[in-house]
Amino acid sequence: MKQKECVAMLLAGGQGTRLKSLTKQIAKPAVYFGGKYRIIDFPLSNCTNSGIDTVGVLTQYEPLILNDYIGIGSSWDLDRKFGGVSVLPPYMQADGGDWYTGTANAIYRNIKFLNQYEPEHVLILSGDHIYKMDYEEMLDYHKATEADATISVLEVPWEDASRFGIMNTNESGRIVDFDEKPAYPLNNLASMGVYIFKWDVLKQYLIEDEQKPNSSHDFGKDIIPAFLNDDRRMMAYTFKGYWKDVGTVDSLWEANMDLLSENPELNLNDYSWQIYSKNPNQPAQYIAPTAHVRNALINEGCRVHGTVDTSVIFYGVHIEDSALVKDSVIMPNVKIGKNVKIYRSLIAEGSVIEDNTVIGNPEPDSDITLHAEEGSVMATNYAVTN
Amino acid sequence: MKQKECVAMLLAGGQGTRLKSLTKQIAKPAVYFGGKYRIIDFPLSNCTNSGIDTVGVLTQYEPLILNDYIGIGSSWDLDRKFGGVSVLPPYMQADGGDWYTGTANAIYRNIKFLNQYEPEHVLILSGDHIYKMDYEEMLDYHKATEADATISVLEVPWEDASRFGIMNTNESGRIVDFDEKPAYPLNNLASMGVYIFKWDVLKQYLIEDEQKPNSSHDFGKDIIPAFLNDDRRMMAYTFKGYWKDVGTVDSLWEANMDLLSENPELNLNDYSWQIYSKNPNQPAQYIAPTAHVRNALINEGCRVHGTVDTSVIFYGVHIEDSALVKDSVIMPNVKIGKNVKIYRSLIAEGSVIEDNTVIGNPEPDSDITLHAEEGSVMATNYAVTN
Amino acid sequence: MDRIAGIINLDHEQDLLDELTYFRCGAAVPFAGRYRMIDFAISNMANSRIESIAVFARRKYRSLMDHLEQGKAWDLDRRSGGLFILPPDWNDPTDMSRGDLQHFHNNMDFIQRARADYILVSGSQNICNINFQDVLQEHKEANADVTVIYKEVDELYPEHRLAHKLDIDEQNEVLDINNDQKSTKVYMDMYLIEKNFMNKLIEESIAHGHSHFFLEGIKGRLQEMRVHAYEYKGTHALVNSVESYFRNSRKLLNREEHDGLFKEDSPILTKVKNEAPAKYLQDSDVKNTLVANGCVVHGHVEDSILFRGVKIGKGAVIKNSIIMQRCEIEDNAVLENVIIDKDCKITGGRTFIGAPEKPYVLAKRKSM
């Protein structure tokens, strides 16, 4: 059987509780973004565009929608005969079974899956970020530097550095230390949670880590420190471009608004690096004689009779006469009644907004409103595990 | 969204310990049969041929091979846009998660999956049996008799009846009682483990059963008795044709041998009711000048230089000069050396049989030998749970 | 359940759409922002649980092949049944058949092998949303040999001149099929027939040297059989000229007409393209327009249809026009009453104005 040079493993198990009701029934990577996409479209499309045709998607929490969405992978051209996309939930073996206990444990438990492809390298991805990245270039760097592990990093503003995991590197780019959210950062290279490992090396560390009773079986907390401890060759690969963690309601809203500028940093119309997505087969959108539309992304199957200003509208949304949607994100199949006003809000899939309702706060810099079935809640900062 | 009249749920979680090393790394429904097939090909092909295009496959134990084998369902024409085949492992929800605790629990835990299709009826299947059956006819009977549940039964010889779950029916075919392995059977109608339920009725019983602390959450032990208790309308549908439980090494061997008669009851060459299967793309089989082949099924990718007599040979098997394979089943990619003699055996996938080895006992009625990597074991009767 | 197989017979459809049919047959002409004409016939069949469909194509069918693939968009890329494009590619010196009977004769295999009791034959020019199971029901109730489908139109337009009309009695039995220019009962080029009866008629037609199965084999023998008329009552458009294409396209800007064609429970499907949502910039102004994904609109658009990936520059003004896939209209260009085929480019500042009843048509890949 043919061998795969590099297999990607996408950690899609997170519940994403900071996204509140948006993730009540769906895993975070399945959250909507950009008028058409789900977050997971970005890493999956990056894989396809980077020539990586074998991707394991590790699921655990509410996988039904994710399973259904990924399907056979044909949306991303990942319906391959050998390889392609495989959804990997935890399973029971002859000696029992258990849920994934950490990111490293999730990979450990799928060693058998990886071994099928005899990969030289394994690319570890998370399903939480919006970005376009050529993993092949990173792999080339990883191979050229003969690293055991390569971690993709991003230069963040110095004032933000203490919110990230910071990689301290020497002059050759080799990682000499790793600080998780340092109070006094020595560097502004933040880890993007994208790793490439030599598979035989990683495998050995995963097996050893699994034996450690106090390990949390996490890449950031256990595996990377163990590599550092053993003086393994770890390189930092600097990524330049748009990258956004959309782990909170605010950041999800912001990332959507980022798309509306005339030349957004994240170009969705670039045919040379397409973001693939499941395409619902709906008629062309209809902009009525009464409509006003500006500064907007609107998807097929929509009907706009009212005003849309600086907003992102997913498929199947109907906006009736005299309604106003401003600075907002309207998720699929929302029905917005007459004379409704929506400001600075995210409206969850399938919501029905009765005539004359007002949602959100028009004040600039006011909090973003998240409206879901059970009513509206205001987004402030929550201290939650993800 | 369109609705599905009938959705099938295939219970494929069994470990099948009576099949010993054959099921050490694979779930029982993935066990090989008939020179080309896996057991699960039969219920899946039956679904396709019966016009049932939505099938949930409930997995739990070692699902990797089953997942990979089922893939996107294209082998069975079940790669459908809406519906098709879905593999359903247990998963974690906001309130935690657990393994499937019984057959009824497995369906209970997938109520959300079923509700997507708003089915009127649910067909419950198991992945343990070899048979060709038109489920559409059974569904027609179920609808015509306005049953809450219909159970497919088979007339077994009276002397065997006490080994089965026996349905006692009145003159109209209505089930009035159910005896699990009765010492003194009143009837010879054995349950085949194929049920059709009205979905709204079943759903209610599944929800109630889940609340009962002492329930084993099993169709045969809990759900059917509860239906009987409430005097629900349950009909017996009599199936005529080949049906075999291949739960033991002996029965698996027998079912293979059944195929070799000139006009076997189970006709694999019937184009009007094909058994679909994943087709490995291998060259035509080569029968060498030195070969003798009679009474055999042989698959593509094989090379036969020796003698094959009354045997079933899977794909990719090489049989060297002067070797003899008699009354045996040789699973995929086995290499059989020169002058090897194999009698009354099942040889597990990928085995390499060195030159001059002798496996099995040529005596008629002697025990069947199962040869797997760790060596040969003799099949006798084991008392095991399945 | 009685099964129906479908045939989409393009053999007698003339390529009357001028520049739009230079490089493709009429069935492959883009329509309604993201579809092709043939999508309606195929989607109607798929929605009516027709799972085997043959397309009889003779000329300029390459873009059809590209568009239909193996029927993937309609879930018709199946192991048994599915969608087949059957161009003429036979070579049998003993074959006596002529005209579209060559297709029927040489594809007898398809008809025989299809797991079906009835055959529904359709063209591609009658745009509608119809359920053929309802037709079958009525066909059986009427105990008919053939059921032909018609539309009672409110008003007669030029396109109806080319169509056949039905003369029917009060039991909806067909008395005559003719070209009565005053009749409003427009035959929609669709009929349902029992499979074995069809086989018999085909053989007889070939024996008689016919070259048009419907006209000679059915219409010509009307008195010998029971032909029932089924009235289709939904949104309908007959597209067989540039003028009817233009007028019927813009008819879809009417919400009722649009909803009559695009229904959630019987969706019109088409080949999937991956495009970003349509983007409207700060200074865009769009009204009464259908817009497909991938468009980027800076300018002013009204009473128009924009297909996928169209770019409208700043200050450009588009009125009453149909702009097809991937066209680029540069800044300050002015277009009115035009149809622009795929991949065209209109240079900044230029103006093209056609007449409402005779739009200006630009063939594909032109730069003006």
Place this chain on the structure above:
Amino acid sequence: MDRIAGIINLDHEQDLLDELTYFRCGAAVPFAGRYRMIDFAISNMANSRIESIAVFARRKYRSLMDHLEQGKAWDLDRRSGGLFILPPDWNDPTDMSRGDLQHFHNNMDFIQRARADYILVSGSQNICNINFQDVLQEHKEANADVTVIYKEVDELYPEHRLAHKLDIDEQNEVLDINNDQKSTKVYMDMYLIEKNFMNKLIEESIAHGHSHFFLEGIKGRLQEMRVHAYEYKGTHALVNSVESYFRNSRKLLNREEHDGLFKEDSPILTKVKNEAPAKYLQDSDVKNTLVANGCVVHGHVEDSILFRGVKIGKGAVIKNSIIMQRCEIEDNAVLENVIIDKDCKITGGRTFIGAPEKPYVLAKRKSM
């Protein structure tokens, strides 16, 4: 990684296989028990990581369409790239191209859009198992403009008369391409060329009114460019006549030849058919034969090839023969040196014997 796109050019392949090419082009002729001729070219490309392949077909390509689908069997049914059958279906009055240059000219789109730096052009008649990445490697090392592929044959057979031969120097540079009947360096109708250079040559060829791109645009201008010869050393068969088809088919009964063609790490793939394993009854007797799935053998078969779903009755004797898909040979029939195309039926007890050098050929769907 340098990317290669593939073109399978069938335009100059004559249908020389008599009855076997009555209804299909040579590329679609069944071969080796379960393949079609074209499977080898496509599989070699797929195994060489060529992910965009165009097939230039002109005639009798319908069975090819049916066989290739969208390239599913080779995992080439992709969103970007994949397999395309490109029959002539263009209509441009300003087009000046002729012969196979019509294909190259009208499919410039394919060549331009393919994500590739090199183009590998192949026919379908040279059966082999070759890795084109190795060819590319040598092409780059030789700093060549074009690399042509040849086979050094041990013995010259009649089929080699029709092939071009290479005259090369010790650096494997091509001095001449001719019809030298004594040369054993058989040009395999495959060449590799850099994409932009190819575009340039195509344009020049059209400007010169050429009608055969390779013969006039490359062979005819040999002195102006650096043409390198790559020697293919594996199992090879050139099939361009019934006689060469028959002899080369049976050559595969030799284990070494067979293994040279069917390799686990570069498998020859074909459209998947769902068939049960071959069944051998109590009284069957089979020797030195390739047997495909779905066969049911009661009789005696030797030195033969049985395609999928062939039934051999009791007491039937088959020697030195090729029996294609779904044929039924009834009890006690005797066949020797015959080729029987698909879906034929040989009545019980009948005897057909051809000559080893001129087998008896039966066209498909005959009952004898």
